[in-house]
Amino acid sequence: MPRQLKGLVAHTNRGSQYKGKRFQSLLVSYGRRSSMGNMGVCRDNAAMERFRGSLKHEWLLRVPQPTRAGIKQDVPDYIRHYNLDRGHTSNGGISPVRYEQKSFRKVSGLA
Numbered sequence: 001m002p003r004q005l006k007g008l009v010a011h012t013n014r015g016s017q018y019k020g021k022r023f024q025s026l027l028v029s030y031g032r033r034s035s036m037g038n039m040g041v042c043r044d045n046a047a048m049e050r051f052r053g054s055l056k057h058e059w060l061l062r063v064p065q066p067t068r069a070g071i072k073q074d075v076p077d078y079i080r081h082y083n084l085d086r087g088h089t090s091n092g093g094i095s096p097v098r099y100e101q102k103s104f105r106k107v108s109g110l111a
Contacts, residue, residue, distance in 0.1 A: 008032055009032065009033055009034070009035045010027055010032050010033070010034050010035065011035045011036075011045055011047075011048040012034065012035070012036055012045070012048070013036065013037065013045055013048075013049065014036050014037065014039065018034070018036065019036070051082065054082065054086075055075065055078055055082070058078075059074060059075075059078040059081075060074065060075075060078075082096075083095060083096050083097050084097050
């Protein structure tokens, strides 16, 4: 985790791997804090769950027997694709970055 991104929040589900001391200590060492959804409230972490599902089914399952080194390269590539290129139905079929730019221009009067 890059240290220049201190203060960011790691959104996870309530899985034991995320609640455990090892992961929580890692977050603290990078100046991050944990955010977990409440039990029984499915929408608390819906955006991250959706992203992880897309990452798994659109990217990682297409790579036969991925190595740790391959995953370290593939995940950042997918994050860029997800944010810059991949259309999202919730955004009218455009990427999140394009949607944000369009929204900014609209609210700032530049549209």
